[in-house]
Amino acid sequence: MEKTLILLKPDAVQKSLIGQIIDRFERKGLKIAWIKMMKMSQALIEEHYDFLMDKPFFPRIATYMSSGPIIAMCLEWADAVKVVRQMCGATNPAEATMWTIRWDYAKNIDNNIIHASDSPETAEKELNRFFNVSTEFFEYKRTLID
Ligand code: ATP
Ligand code: MG
Numbered sequence: 001m002e003k004t005l006i007l008l009k010p011d012a013v014q015k016s017l018i019g020q021i022i023d024r025f026e027r028k029g030l031k032i033a034w035i036k037m038m039k040m041s042q043a044l045i046e047e048h049y050d051f052l053m054d055k056p057f058f059p060r061i062a063t064y065m066s067s068g069p070i071i072a073m074c075l076e077w078a079d080a081v082k083v084v085r086q087m088c089g090a091t092n093p094a095e096a097t098m099w100t101i102r103w104d105y106a107k108n109i110d111n112n113i114i115h116a117s118d119s120p121e122t123a124e125k126e127l128n129r130f131f132n133v134s135t136e137f138f139e140y141k142r143t144l145i146d
Pocket of ligand 2: 117118
């Protein structure tokens, strides 16, 4: 089983889309390993989007991501990173494949509803960024499914 980090960004929470988006992952069979609601500090936003700090749109990302609470979750599945990225659709919703999460719900590239790790290596780093290893990491088995 591979792990990946998902963030339901502030617009997903504001538009009451938490349940609908999680439902898609559960229907596909992915396991919700860890989940929490939180607000991203400026420091966490700068760390998470460090590779985009020089871009002209970085201030918009910072404003957007600090505009309200987010949902952070770890999803598990064989090939979780790839499958979840496919389910999310392209970064720019205008280019997203039909019926993907961004195609369905995202307004534009600045407000694109969801984040998903882009490789297993990134996922490990990002999960450590959003979840506290000593207090929040645990494993459980879905005894009725797996
Ligand atoms: P995410 O990391 O949010 O899952 P992604 O991996 O598809 O998205 P990245 O290149 O990691 O895309 O960009 C991170 C975020 O930065 C995007 O989700 C988007 O909000 C913003 N972003 C990226 N490129 C642009 C751009 N050209 N114009 C405006 N915003 C952008
Ligand atoms: Mg990315």
